[in-house]
């Protein structure tokens with residue numbers, strides 16, 4: 001095995017973008033071809049100061065980049081996060097520490113910038129724990145057997161006076177951002193979507209070399225005319241022995257009210273010729289199964305971790321969110337990388353707001369920084385981690401108390417893969 005010492009890691013410049021993109025494709029098992037058009041599209045979305053490449057004798061063999069992100073936390077505030085993406089090391093150069101070197105550089109700069117946390121969507125479970133990331137939100141995908149669901153097949157639209165309409169991609173691009181912002185302000189785990197996100201999702205920016213299938217876009221308007229829901233889906237038209245066996249796959253379904261959510265799911269589940277609906281990656285406690293008369297018609301096809309979170313500033317993080325129960329807690333955080341370690345006093349008031357600062361008081365709980373990442377959005381159970389020996393209960397009863405404070409009524413959900 002060759003050491004990584006002869007390999008230069010540096011931020012890239014404009015001339016490196018084609019080679020960097022090729023290196024990324026190589027690690028992601030995509031054909032190692034890069035068109036001029038793809039370079040232009042990618043370049044426009046990259047912050048070169050935050051884009052690293054590894055170069056072996058001038059050849060780019062690894063890619064890594066990060067970007068500024070807002071992450072919604074329990075209570076609806078958002079924190080500045082360092083979103084890590086496009087991590088790819090060529091198979092010829094794997095396991096020589098290249099990812100480790102690029103991650104170290106990136107986290108150091110994120111800490112210097114004052115980001116509260118780093119985030120990523122992990123390709124594999126075993127990669128990122130060593131860098132202090134923990135799985136902070138999970139996702140579930142269902143496949144609904146429409147015939148079994150028991151919904152009224154005579155459905156002719158929302159009964160609440162609202163309406164459901166198809167819109168063209170341009171209208172989806174116009175209406176989507178404001179709707180998403182309304183939802184993002186209420187749902188922990190959501191991350192911001194920029195203009196590029198909407199342009200890509202609506203076919204206005206198409207990465208070269210990958211086929212584009214125009215989705216159907218549907219909006220739900222409440223009785224007062226407000227756009228409260230947006231659905232994007234593709235459909236596959238399949239027949240067997242003169243019987244329709246179509247599948248609809250949800251790309252995005254965002255809604256700010258139960259009525260909107262119900263209307264959009266009911267609409268999709270009543271489209272003629274569609275016998276199977278794939279939900280896409282939803283929150284594990286999504287309403288979908290329980291909207292069906294027979295929830296067993298919705299079969300779980302994926303249940304997995306999605307958003308991983310690496311705390312960088314514990315007081316900033318713990319003060320940004322709210323708490324379901326008032327209380328005080330002293331947590332001792334171990335962070336071998338030195339960014340977020342220490343002992344902190346968290347004091348949550350009856351209004352849910354909290355103060356947090358370093359303290360010399362004895363710890364109630366001791367845990368690693370990655371486990372704080374897993375607990376932060378309220379999804380993981382302190383008691384469960386204590387049972388596993390990952391949270392040490394230094395004061396009897398502290399785990400149960402922390403559980404009451406940290407858990408959220410609805411589970412956090414990140415609908416975006418970045």
Ligand SMILES: CC(=O)SCCNC(=O)CCNC(=O)[C@H](O)C(C)(C)COP(=O)(O)OP(=O)(O)OC[C@H]1O[C@@H](n2cnc3c(N)ncnc32)[C@H](O)[C@@H]1OP(=O)(O)O
Pocket residue numbers: 027028084085086087088089090093094095096097098099100101120121122123124126127130
């Ligand atoms: C946020 C994202 O973009 S997720 C996408 C990640 N990319 C991919 O999965 C694409 C295919 N894989 C790759 O590109 C690479 O193998 C990477 C990026 C996963 C790892 O890069 P490498 O440069 O090989 O990692 P590096 O050598 O720094 O590994 C550091 C440690 O992590 C371990 N590790 C790295 N990847 C994995 C893995 N997939 N599974 C288990 N352990 C891993 C290494 O064994 C090493 O452990 P050690 O220090 O105990 O020996």
